[in-house]
Amino acid sequence: MSNLSIESLATFCKKKGFVYQNSEIYNSIAGFFDYGPYGVDLKNNIKQEWWKYHVTSRPDIVGIDGSIITHPKVWEASGHAANFADIMLTCKKCKTKIRADHFIEDKLKIPADGMSPEEINTLINKNNLKCPSCKDDFEKVSHFNLMFSTNVGPVASKDSQTFLRPETAQVIFTNFKLVTENARLKLPFGIAQIGKAFRNEISPRDFLFRAREFEQMEIEYFIHPEKSDECPFLSTMLKHKVLVYSEEMQKKKQKPAQLSMKECLDKKIIKTPWHAYFLALEHQWFISLGANKDNFRIRQHVQTEKSHYALDTWDLEYQFPFGWKELQGLANRTDFDLQQHMKHSKQDLTLFDEEQKKKIVPNVVCEPSLGVGRAFLVFMFDAYTDDKKRGNIVLKLHPKLAPVKAAVLPLVNKLDKDARKVFDDLIKSFPCTYDKPGSVGRRYARADELGIPYCITFDFDSKTDKAVTIRDRDSTKQVRVKIIDLPDTLFSLLYNDIKFEKAGKPVKTS
Numbered sequence: 465m466s467n468l469s470i471e472s473l474a475t476f477c478k479k480k481g482f483v484y485q486n487s488e489i490y491n492s493i494a495g496f497f498d499y500g501p502y503g504v505d506l507k508n509n510i511k512q513e514w515w516k517y518h519v520t521s522r523p524d525i526v527g528i529d530g531s532i533i534t535h536p537k538v539w540e541a542s543g544h545a546a547n548f549a550d551i552m553l554t555c556k557k558c559k560t561k562i563r564a565d566h567f568i569e570d571k572l573k574i575p576a577d578g579m580s581p582e583e584i585n586t587l588i589n590k591n592n593l594k595c596p597s598c599k600d601d602f603e604k605v606s607h608f609n610l611m612f613s614t615n616v617g618p619v620a621s622k623d624s625q626t627f628l629r630p631e632t633a634q635v636i637f638t639n640f641k642l643v644t645e646n647a648r649l650k651l652p653f654g655i656a657q658i659g660k661a662f663r664n665e666i667s668p669r670d671f672l673f674r675a676r677e678f679e680q681m682e683i684e685y686f687i688h689p690e691k692s693d694e695c696p697f698l699s700t701m702l703k704h705k706v707l708v709y710s711e712e713m714q715k716k717k718q719k720p721a722q723l724s725m726k727e728c729l730d731k732k733i734i735k736t737p738w739h740a741y742f743l744a745l746e747h748q749w750f751i752s753l754g755a756n757k758d759n760f761r762i763r764q765h766v767q768t769e770k771s772h773y774a775l776d777t778w779d780l781e782y783q784f785p786f787g788w789k790e791l792q793g794l795a796n797r798t799d800f801d802l803q804q805h806m807k808h809s810k811q812d813l814t815l816f817d818e819e820q821k822k823k824i825v826p827n828v829v830c831e832p833s834l835g836v837g838r839a840f841l842v843f844m845f846d847a848y849t850d851d852k853k854r855g856n857i858v859l860k861l862h863p864k865l866a867p868v869k870a871a872v873l874p875l876v877n878k879l880d881k882d883a884r885k886v887f888d889d890l891i892k893s894f895p896c897t898y899d900k901p902g903s904v905g906r907r908y909a910r911a912d913e914l915g916i917p918y919c920i921t922f923d924f925d926s927k928t929d930k931a932v933t934i935r936d937r938d939s940t941k942q943v944r945v946k947i948i949d950l951p952d953t954l955f956s957l958l959y960n961d962i963k964f965e966k967a968g969k970p971v972k973t974s
């Protein structure tokens with residue numbers, strides 16, 4: 465686990481131009497954030513890598529990009545209008561409002577997600593819990609729907625009211641029939657989407673972790689309802705190991721255990737091969753982009769926290785400095801959503817099974833749903849290194865995620881013109897920066913702090929040998945490369961994972 469606090473990470477993100485609190489000049493508004501010049505590129509790179517891994521590099525998953533505002537009946541059908549609510553505590557005196565389950569979890573160190581209002585009231589009274597602001601009593605708990613409402617058209621009335629979507633998933637279900645026909649999809653297949661979601665969180669906190677406006681990267685993966693045991697991709701993930709915390713382990717107060725997907729399935733800890741496959745796939749995605757595999761675990765939802773429609777739900781959790789928390793939810797949603805939309809829209813959303821010559825309603829065997837902001841935090845926490853020897857922070861972001869790929873530096877001012885030419889050529893191929901003022905050491909430190917993987921120095925020899933020195937951010941090793949080969953070499957370093965020492969002629973440094 466990183467020993468950096470979430471507050472210190474937020475300060476670093478602001479100072480270095482990654483993320484700002486929204487509308488800070490007006491004292492900000494909680495739960496809303498703006499991404500700065502480096503944050504926007506890091507965020508876009510995360511989304512791009514997710515899309516490549518899950519959509520464009522595989523034939524069975526296609527993408528869509530749906531609208532944020534949809535017909536209000538969507539939210540009636542999905543159950544959000546009636547049920548998408550948290551239990552809220554209100555202080556009798558100062559009227560402070562707090563999310564009840566989080567308050568109970570913080571105070572009593574017990575899981576409280578899914579508790580009923582009665583259970584919460586009993587616990588508050590039994591443990592004599594008071595308002596954290598003024599120490600007065602709470603009123604009786606109440607439900608608070610998290611959807612932001614708005615009105616469509618010039619007249620605000622009950623009929624024109626709709627909502628900003630609290631998740632991207634529903635637009636996948638409402639477009640299900642069109643997408644399957646247009647992309648000629650055959651089961652099993654997935655439909656993916658990246659987009660904004662809005663939740664009027666009672667108490668947004670922990671920086672990007674709990675925001676009111678955020679982005680989700682989601683897949684609905686559909687299978688034939690009678691074929692939940694047939695996952696053609698499972699063999700690729702059977703040996704994958706992860707820390708597992710099943711419902712039984714939680715109930716028996718056992719410790720989580722390192723297990724392979726094969727062991728999980730053999731011991732019936734994970735119910736379907738599909739679930740095992742997706743849990744490993746998602747963990748593997750983070751590892752492939754440089755996250756520390758040991759900071760993750762998979763945790764099964766206990767009965768009380770499971771959504772009413774979900775057959776089985778696992779979370780991919782990450783060990784944040786403020787505890788193990790949900791990074792990504794992976795629910796088996798069965799055919800609940802398609803059935804609901806068929807009922808409410810009176811449209812046929814079934815598929816025709818050519819073999820069995822009958823209509824079927826596909827099952828969503830897994831819905832991996834990941835917040836972009838939470839992924840952003842993981843990559844930042846695992847990259848942030850306080851290098852005492854260098855005397856500066858080194859942000860060891862994976863080169864594919866790094867917002868700026870290279871910094872070009874003239875060794876001294878009088879090499880400015882020649883170095884700038886190298887930069888002007890390179891920026892046509894890669895996002896890079898040019899840094900002239902200050903000592904080379906200071907400029908290396910600036911690049912390290914922004915996570916720039918490579919510094920390219922134009923020195924006195926460069927004019928004669930037509931070569932430059934590349935310095936590797938993580939090892940500080942250096943190689944000499946011909947200027948003409950620079951774009952190809954950088955490309956191999958960034959995207960083909962070649963060993964740094966193989967990229968050019970090694971340079972001895974003191």
Ligand code: ATP
Binds near residue numbers: 678793834836
């Ligand atoms: P939590 O229990 O933390 O409130 P949830 O179970 O309500 O999360 P889901 O509805 O499963 O979350 O949403 C899927 C994913 O969307 C989460 O795993 C998380 O990565 C992201 N997410 C949900 N709510 C927020 C939020 N308020 N801010 C940032 N990301 C969020």
